[in-house]
Amino acid sequence: MAEHWIKYVRRFDILLEDALRLGIKSTMQNMYKCVHGDGTMAPSPLLKMDLYLVGKNITYIPSKIEIQDTFTTVLEEIVHIISSIPRLYEKFSLPSGGLRKFFEVIATDQDCNKLQKLINEEIDYNIQLVIDHLTMWDPYMHIWKVDKDEFLENYRSEKHTAEEFDELIINYSNLANSIQIQETINQIHFITLNSSELKKSIISHCIVWQTKLGELLRSITEADIDVVYNYVEKSSEEAMKVPQDLKELQESIETYDRLISEIPQMEKTFPPISDQMVTLVKFEVELSSDMTTRHENIPVLWEGYLGVLEDAKKNLEANKEKFKTGLLDQAEYTSESGSSEDGERIREAGRSLGLGKSVGRVLGKI
Numbered sequence: 577m578a579e580h581w582i583k584y585v586r587r588f589d590i591l592l593e594d595a596l597r598l599g600i601k602s603t604m605q606n607m608y609k610c611v612h613g614d615g616t617m618a619p620s621p622l623l624k625m626d627l628y629l630v631g632k633n634i635t636y637i638p639s640k641i642e643i644q645d646t647f648t649t650v651l652e653e654i655v656h657i658i659s660s661i662p663r664l665y666e667k668f669s670l671p672s673g674g675l676r677k678f679f680e681v682i683a684t685d686q687d688c689n690k691l692q693k694l695i696n697e698e699i700d701y702n703i704q705l706v707i708d709h710l711t712m713w714d715p716y717m718h719i720w721k722v723d724k725d726e727f728l729e730n731y732r733s734e735k736h737t738a739e740e741f742d743e744l745i746i747n748y749s750n751l752a753n754s755i756q757i758q759e760t761i762n763q764i765h766f767i768t769l770n771s772s773e774l775k776k777s778i779i780s781h782c783i784v785w786q787t788k789l790g791e792l793l794r795s796i797t798e799a800d801i802d803v804v805y806n807y808v809e810k811s812s813e814e815a816m817k818v819p820q821d822l823k824e825l826q827e828s829i830e831t832y833d834r835l836i837s838e839i840p841q842m843e844k845t846f847p848p849i850s851d852q853m854v855t856l857v858k859f860e861v862e863l864s865s866d867m868t869t870r871h872e873n874i875p876v877l878w879e880g881y882l883g884v885l886e887d888a889k890k891n892l893e894a895n896k897e898k899f900k901t902g903l904l905d906q907a908e909y910t911s912e913s914g915s916s917e918d919g920e921r922i923r924e925a926g927r928s929l930g931l932g933k934s935v936g937r938v939l940g941k942i
Contacts, residue, residue, distance in 0.1 A: 582670055589664040593681055596661075600654055600682055604691040607650060611698040611766050619766040625706065626770045629777035632721050634710055636769075640703050647699045651692040655683045702765040709764055713774075716755060719748075720781045728792050738851035741793045745786050745859055752782040790861035797852040800845065801870050807842060808881045811835050815888035819895055828895070832888055839882075846874060 613619040623643070625636050638646075659679040665672055682688060736744075755778050762769040815835055819825040853871050856863060 582673075585664050585668055585670055586673055586675070589675060592664065593675075593678060596658065596678055597682060597685055597688075600658075601685070601687050601691065603654075604650065604688055604695070607647075608691055608695050608698070611647065611695060611702065621763060621768045622766040624768045624770060626772075627710075627774035629720060629774055629781075634713060634774060636706065643703065644696075644699055648692070648696045650695060651682075651688055655679045658682060702767055705764050706767060706769065709762065709769065712758070713778075716751065716778055719751060719778055719785070724785065724788055728788055732792060732796065738793070738848065738855045741789060741852075742855050742858070745789050745855075748782045748785045748789075752779045755779055755782070786859070790856065790859050793852055794856055794861050794863065794867075797849060797856065797871075798867055800849050800852070801867065801874070804842070804845065804849070804874055805870065805877065808877055811838075812881060812884045815884055816891070818891070822899055825892075825895055825899055828892060832885070832892055835885060835888075839885075843878070846878070849874070 609619075610622050611619055623638070625638065627634060627636050629635075656679075659677075661678050663672075663675060663677060664670075665675060755775055758771065758775065760770065760772050760775065762771070814831050817824075817828060817831075819828045849871065853863075853868075
C-alpha cells in the first residue's frame, strides 16, 4: 500500500512540475511577444520613457540600467519566487526518487533560458534604437553645451556689429521654433518616448542665450556712449587750455590740430551706437531712462563740442597775436638799443623756454 501511495504522489508531483514549467514558459513567451511583437506587427507600447536635460547631457527615465534590471532578470526573479514552493514529496516526507526541486528545474530549463536570452536581446535592441533616436538632438547640442559666459566674453572682444547681434538673437528664436515643432511623443519599438521636458529645457536655454546677448549688447552700448561723453569732456578741457608761453602755445596748436583730425573718426562711431539702440529696443531689452537720454543727447553734446573747438580756434588766434606782438616788441627794443648782448639774452630766454627753432614754426603759423 505504501508503494502505491508513493507512486501516486510522485505522478502528481511530476504533473505539477510540468504544469509549472509550461506556465512559466507561457509567461515568458507572452513577455517576449510584448517586447518583440508577434512577428507580423511591431510591439504595442509597453513602457513610457521621459527625456530630460540634466547638466549638459540628455538623460532618460527609466534609465538603461533600470530597464535591463527589470527585463533581463525575469527568469531569475521567477526562480527566486518559486524557490519557496515545496514539492509534494517534501510535503508528505517521502523520498525524492531523483526528482529535483521546482526552482532547480525551472532554472535549468532550456526553453525558459532561451526565451530569457531573446528578451535580453530585444531589450538591448530597443535601447539602441532610443540612443539612435537621441542623435536627432545633436544639431541643437551647442545650445546647452557651449559655455555661455566664455562665449559671450569672446564675442565681446571680437567687436561684433548690431546687425550681427540681431542675426544671432533671431537665430536662437528660430532654433526655439524648430525645437518646438519636433515630435513630443515618439513610439520607439515598445518604448513610448516623451520629449516634453527635454524640449522645455532646450527652449529655456535659447531664451537665456537671447537674454544674455541683449544684456551684452546693452553693456557694450553703454560703454560706447560713455566713450563719447568722456572724449568730449576731456577734449574740451584740452582745447580750452590757455597757453602761458610759446612752448604751451605750440602744444595747444598741435592739440587743436589733433582734435580737428579726430572729428571724422569720432563721428563714425555715432551711427553704430544708434544701430545698437535700435536693436535693443527691437528685442525689448530693458534700458534705463538715463541711458536713453544720454544717447538722444549725443547730437546736442557733439554740436556743443564743435562749438568749443570754434572757441578754441578763436582763442588760439588771439594767443598767437599776443605772443607775436610781445616778441616783435622785444625784437624792436633790442634793435633800437643796438646791444648784441641783450639780443643774445632774448634768444637765450627763448631757448630756456624750450622754444629753439620751434619759435619760427609757431610764428610761421601765426
